[in-house]
Amino acid sequence: MPGPKKKTAKTKRAQPKATPAADIQSFRERIDGIDTQIHQLLNERARVAKQVGASKVAQGLHTADFYRPEREAQVLRKAIERNEGPLRNEEIVRLFREIMSACLAQEEPLKVAFLGPEGTFSQQAVLKHFGHSVRALPMGEIREVFEEVQAGHADFGVVPVENSTEGTVNHTLDMFLMSPLKICGEVELRIHQHLLGKMSGLPAISRVCSHQQSLAQCRQWLDEHLPGVERIAASSNAEAARRARDEDGTAAIAGQTAAEVYGLNLIAHDIEDRPDNTTRFLVIGRKPFDASGNDKTTLLFSAGDTQSPGTLHRLLTPLAQNNISMTRIESRPSRKHKWDYVFFIDVQGHASESPLKEALEALKKQASLFRVLGSYPCAVL
């Protein structure tokens, strides 16, 4: 479909592709000019960041102390605010994360421990949050992630705290019962599952193919909408989508990307059983950080031995009275007494700022165990 032709003289007939070479050349020159400016600014930014570092070193702080999650969150929020495109917020945030990562890594790259092996969602979370200029250290167990950070061998750790398979969550929460480490960030990887295929509706489906975990995440939906239809485990969702493209009667469960990549119809969307099918990770470190302006706080507390029905409600009253939103609550056995529970609660706000500060003071008085596990910036994209 050739569009309206430009009136540029076609001098170079010899050129195999009929591109208006002069146009392309002038665009490229403009891009080269822009790149030169970007390049200068990147190095200027790195120089200023180095000065910040030098002034911190002069005060006896270590390189790992240069990383300020609250500052990074602010930089990224500002970038989203001022973004007018055409680059999408997602791309801009990714580029600025990488720029900060490169500037920070000038002295000594941050070491970040995570639950390995390499190639896992946990590693994705590390790179999404810290950029690619860090040293990501794979650990065999969640416990080891905590140990490496506590011993100072790693500057930070990234551990899963909520995911759809659930296996690891409790382990992470239980670690906080024993560990003095602080939560200093969160990372979210959202996962939506869709039913994809070449067919136009459910009746034409004779088998559903996907990675075992994705099949498990959509079990209820499949039981309800495709009872009796064979389910086949594939090595990956991408592999499943490819089969759906090549085999008659095969549908795949996979993400939006797979539909586009393999040219499949979206037969049913968001079929995951849990609407919040997000894997959420916590960043753990050795010290607390300042407020970023949009923060979350994770609390650990217990009512003690009294197990009267109104205990939890009474404990939560100070939060309600101070208008604090609670975004999550989990209970776990305290491991001290039978039927004694501890609660992990996520609330909005930073522990050092009103109104959360006052609410926590009141809560503290009533709880037998009370700890702020950390105040940290809400995940930016």
Place this chain on the structure above:
Amino acid sequence: MPGPKKKTAKTKRAQPKATPAADIQSFRERIDGIDTQIHQLLNERARVAKQVGASKVAQGLHTADFYRPEREAQVLRKAIERNEGPLRNEEIVRLFREIMSACLAQEEPLKVAFLGPEGTFSQQAVLKHFGHSVRALPMGEIREVFEEVQAGHADFGVVPVENSTEGTVNHTLDMFLMSPLKICGEVELRIHQHLLGKMSGLPAISRVCSHQQSLAQCRQWLDEHLPGVERIAASSNAEAARRARDEDGTAAIAGQTAAEVYGLNLIAHDIEDRPDNTTRFLVIGRKPFDASGNDKTTLLFSAGDTQSPGTLHRLLTPLAQNNISMTRIESRPSRKHKWDYVFFIDVQGHASESPLKEALEALKKQASLFRVLGSYPCAVL
């Protein structure tokens, strides 16, 4: 170790950390200003890139055609040339790759097939070469990477061609015998192995721990320098380095990074048996590209049935006469006749430019089979 104190008045005693807050604040404001400029330039670059795209669409080209490996190589080489630091060339190249990746992905992200699963070196090679704004599609076999590209389901493919374990190389070369695809890039991931430990020399080592592949890559060196010392396979080199830190008498084979991360001594460096312990990948696509100014060409040819001793020498004469450097030669059975071989040769230069152009014309006349598999930019970092 507090350094020389600045004379800034410490007004804010309440602040827990003794940072000269005013200094930090002014640095941060400067960085915010720089970020705003970078941001504007990134979007301006994206707009110009979009115009280039629009002008190509107007000529009936597809989005996948916007990717120009020779242009990308030129942009990166210019960036290295003008780089004065403090950001290292490696970081600058990485950032510009990501910027180009984001600009290119505005319309529709490139789809790149690779030998999966995710988390492999092949995936690393895809992301290193194309940046993170592509859709990386894991395939189960090298053959499938070729098929996906040939069918147009993927825009490009990335396949290993040389690696230390060797298993996959021949398979890739053999695919080129049948496939019409063109080589349009190369990616190098260099791997150096070191012997690391807490001890200061070889006599104190009672066991060597590493990933099985790394142990295999250093077998000769170990046989020679540490005969009879136990070799233990670990799940990763990082795991091995951790054991070397925690266990007396254990040394690890791992990269430079592990020495820094785990605080180990470098007992012996570059102990890999092959000095060129680089995994090299080829980027494959459906069409050839123009010269970038520093290119390589891969040729496939055969002398035919005559197996007289001087055949290969005679075939290579036109290259020598035209002063063409040959960087690599591999022979493979032609699969047509017994003892009939084909040769894969890498030479410097682009097939469309002198002196390679003339040399190839002469070579072509003498060979029974002759194909230019591709001319492509030499790997940039």
